[in-house]
Amino acid sequence: MTLHPTIARVTDRIRARSESTRGLYLSRMRAAAAAGPVRAHLSCGNQAHAYAAMTADKAALAEGRSPNIGIVTAYNDMLSAHQPYEHYPQLIRDAARRAGATAQVAGGVPAMCDGVTQGQPGMELSLFSRDVIALAAGVALSHNCFDAALYLGVCDKIVPGLIMAAATFGHIPAVFIPAGPMPSGIPNDEKSRVRNAFAEGKATRAELMAAEMASYHGPGTCTFYGTANTNQMLMEVMGLHLPGASFVNPGTPLREALTEAAATRAAQITALGNDYRPAGEILDERAYVNGIVGLMATGGSTNLVLHLPAMARASGVLLDLADFDELSQAVPLMAKVYPNGLADVNHFHAAGGLQYLIGQLLDAGLLHEDAKTVAGDGLAPYRQEPTLQDGRLAWTPGPTETLNDKVLRPAAAPFAATGGLRHLSGNLGRGVIKVSAVAPERHIIEAPARIFASQDAVKAAFKAGEITSDTVVVVRFQGPSANGMPELHSLTPILSVLQDRGLKVALVTDGRMSGASGKVPAAIHVCPEAAAGGPLARLQDGDILRLDASAGTLACLTTGFETRPAAKPDLSGNSQGIGRELFAAFRAHVGAPDTGAAVVV
Structure with missing residues (x-):
């Protein structure tokens, strides 16, 4: 399918605007990559400190012939979306060993919950936490021991901050690993009704608490289509998730298999193999345009209008508000997920989800199909959805028809002609x-x-x-x-x-x-x-x-x-x-x- 003229025009404009900054960025990344596997430049004393606690992997690390993967985690118990990450490092280490690699938790980053701080003084730290996360991830990776990085983060400022870090360390591959949304609770419109009733004094605090607890009720991302779930869509459309990884619920065999597969893939795409895919090459103007297109097609969070320019600047790409506006006019609104509708992300996923949406956008020429991703050259693999077949992970063709047109519609018959x-x-x-x-x-x-x-x-x-x-x-x-x-x-x-x-x-x-x-x-x-x-x-x-x-x-x-x-x-x-x-x-x-x-x- 020929690329839509608006998509092509805006991409060319961004490319021209970013020519100098992107060129300088790529020069820095290529110089860093040319130095070869970083551990080779560490002294024996440096390396001994780095490997002292890695009992089972010391020999492989000291030999330095196999990839070492750094894990940057936003795990904490305060965020339901991040609580499942508690046990991911062990899954990743085991999967890395099976792939002939090693993995270490490089460091943790803070992760605050805007749902807790709404209307509170702590909300005044929320936006700045994005930059703190980028800084903290930079400290984690500054040990210079890693051939690839796995980023464990989901929510509002966490993913943008991690992308800023991944771009800064763009000479090594980056794979993002989601935790998935919690199962559906009470309908979102019922939660909203109780909130409005409480604001008018027509519902008690006990009734409000009961509604909120029935909505936010377990591990996983909040199920409305806010910033956290918009982040997950972006990571998939921008090619930093494995295909179909975004909206698989926590604590399921498929979720665990996808986490292990992400570790395996990270090992495969380092400079030590034959399919080197550094993050800096993936995070180009095509990736960011694809992300904005996904934002418009799904009616995603306005917070990303702040975050995407900051993310892009970290990789030398300069975005302007006019780019968002022009792309919005060309991209149809294909999804109705709360607060834009009554459905939640689980309903969206069941209706065909990102695999259907990406396929439709590709067929309409609204995405750069040739964008580089962690899964391969081009977005074609993201038409496929993951399944378990006899306990083994496999990808099969995703749906080509919507399974619920009240939630997800084709590009040719959308909810609205523009992204809104x-x-x-x-x-x-x-x-x-x-x-x-x-x-x-x-x-x-x-x-x-x-x-x-x-x-x-x-x-x-x-x-x-x-x-x-x-x-x-x-x-x-x-x-x-x-x-x-x-x-x-x-x-x-x-x-x-x-x-x-x-x-x-x-x-x-x-x-x-x-x-x-x-x-x-x-x-x-x-x-x-x-x-x-x-x-x-x-x-x-x-x-x-x-x-x-x-x-x-x-x-x-x-x-x-x-x-x-x-x-x-x-x-x-x-x-x-x-x-x-x-x-x-x-x-x-x-x-x-x-x-x-x-x-x-």
Whole structure:
């Protein structure tokens, strides 16, 4: 199938924009690869320290003729998605030995749960945790003992941080290993109903707790299509998972077989073999365009609009918000998974999942089929799904027809003609909006502004009954240099209630919304941020704002607002407590949201 002209045009534009940075990156990676297996350059004393605890593998490690795989793990018990990783290192070590290789846990990285920190001070560390993860993975791999790396991570900031590290160590192969989603709990719309009822005082805390515990009920990724599951889709579409690995439930024989197969594959693609596939060559402009296409086709998390530019920069590729917008206009929305629909990722997987979706996108010319992957040259292997046949892992042709067209549809008959993510620009700056779950009649909101400097202030105004007419809620001083750019997902029930009362409401913020956000129009990631003197800092209550997702504009219609002095934030409450004082240097040096809000690249 011929590549779609928009896909080709945007890819060429990214390639041209990145020519210098990508060239310098590849030169560094090739120089590192040319040095040969890294352990050969370590002294005997260096190596003795590295192998001292590896009782069963000491001889093979000292000989240095077989691949040594570094495991970077985000295991902890706080994240349900990461709890299954507790026992993965032993599976990997055993599989590596069977493949004639060795494996060591190189190090751990932190992994925080946005579901725990939503609306809490800890959320102000969330975005910065991505860069900390990249740094921690860099420390793990700095021992320079590894011929390939296996990355164990799933959730919101963890995968992007690990990709930034994998790109930095791009001279060695990288294989990402997921843990899979937990089995389905109560329906997502029922969970949302109870949350909204609690926000209105119509449900008790006990009822709310019961609903939440029935939704988040076991090991594995949360089952809605938020940032964590969007990450897993990306790793597969970008060719860093084994085909079909993303959405197999934890604790199953197939999940265990895929983990072992990932270790075997990592050993096969090192420079010591004949199928060398360094991460830096996989992470090129085609991979990132494929990732954005997957994001649009599935209605994925807006957080990836922040993360993908930061990930790409680590591999010398420069993305712009206009790239996302143009690709969104060419890619149909093929999936309806909560919050864009009622189904969860288990229903999506059962309906044909990524194998069906990737096959459809390839046939429509919407993916770069020739992109390099850990599974082979090209995305063709990702049409196949893994199965167990007599206890052995095998890949068989994936479905060519959807098994549930309420959840997953063909590219030729999608839920919507476009991916539902728009770049916004105007006299309030640049931002993005996700409209895949927003009703068409709410794509344009024009109403007076109500200005807030915190989400707690919005909640207080709601409880006091102050928002009774059409309103654009502006929550400013939520950008990365102000307070770390927290998600404002705890406002979703309030805004949903106001909308359900018949009001036209929208959110405008220089902060983030969760990957689980849905039906309320929200202009997010607005930059320049208010704390840097951006236009949001000049707004006042009553200014008429217009958010037009159809035209891609975000503007203040009140004459003369641009000449007002910028409001000065009081950020004293955001600088201390729950570890925030440790991140002062991050807030001082973070980049702009439209380039990824990164500190380390």
